[in-house]
Amino acid sequence: MTTWDERYRTGSYPQRPDPHPVLERYLPTFPPGRALDVATGTGRNALPVAAAGYRVDAVDQSRAGLRIARENARVAGVGDNIEWVQADLDSFAYPPSTYDVITISFYRPVDRLPDIVEALADGGCLFIQHHLRTTDDVDGGPSGDRYRFASNELLRAGLGLTVLHYDERTTTTDGTTAATAQLVARKSGGSRQSYPDISEYDSQPVETPESHGK
Numbered sequence: 115m116t117t118w119d120e121r122y123r124t125g126s127y128p129q130r131p132d133p134h135p136v137l138e139r140y141l142p143t144f145p146p147g148r149a150l151d152v153a154t155g156t157g158r159n160a161l162p163v164a165a166a167g168y169r170v171d172a173v174d175q176s177r178a179g180l181r182i183a184r185e186n187a188r189v190a191g192v193g194d195n196i197e198w199v200q201a202d203l204d205s206f207a208y209p210p211s212t213y214d215v216i217t218i219s220f221y222r223p224v225d226r227l228p229d230i231v232e233a234l235a236d237g238g239c240l241f242i243q244h245h246l247r248t249t250d251d252v253d254g255g256p257s258g259d260r261y262r263f264a265s266n267e268l269l270r271a272g273l274g275l276t277v278l279h280y281d282e283r284t285t286t287t288d289g290t291t292a293a294t295a296q297l298v299a300r301k302s303g304g305s306r307q308s309y310p311d312i313s314e315y316d317s318q319p320v321e322t323p324e325s326h327g328k
Contacts, residue, residue, distance in 0.1 A: 131158045143310035144239045147214030153221030157183035164195035173199040208233035218242045234301040246293040254292030275299035
């Protein structure tokens with residue numbers, strides 16, 4: 115049994131975590147089609163993406179997490195839209211030019227990011243959120259810095275794409291304080307492009323932190 119299997123089995127990891135508000139705001143602007151949720155866990159991203167009409171491949175190395183995710187999807191009525199894949203994320207073969215949307219929450223894919231970007235179809239969109247290194251007093255995320263992003267590291271990793279949104283912030287949810295970065299980017303090029311007007315979907319703007327690394 116892996117460490118993550120144990121966390122899911124004992125309930126020490128949220129069984130039905132909510133998707134990030136940034137993903138919820140941008141999801142209606144993403145191109146339709148096929149989606150990939152990397153490190154799906156208990157289905158944080160896979161469920162809302164499937165509910166938005168995508169056919170989702172949800173990949174995780176934890177059998178226990180996938181078992182919970184599958185039940186969550188059944189309860190939500192989106193199980194038929196999701197293919198659950200148990201695989202080692204370090205060696206998973208990302209099919210090139212396949213996905214219109216790729217989502218990743220709380221997995222640091224720096225070494226595999228080129229393969230993940232290659233898996234996007236032209237015009238496809240990528241959403242990533244993950245924990246940051248910080249001097250703030252936080253209790254969410256990895257205990258050390260090894261598996262956290264440095265300030266602006268995720269932004270720099272996405273500069274080969276068209277960056278639609280980026281922020282770093284510290285937030286407290288359900289008593290847990292965490293420092294995270296959020297990136298939304300599109301696989302496209304050219305000096306002139308169109309950009310989504312997300313005000314149509316959410317009247318509450320995302321707050322911009324006064325400083326990065328918080």
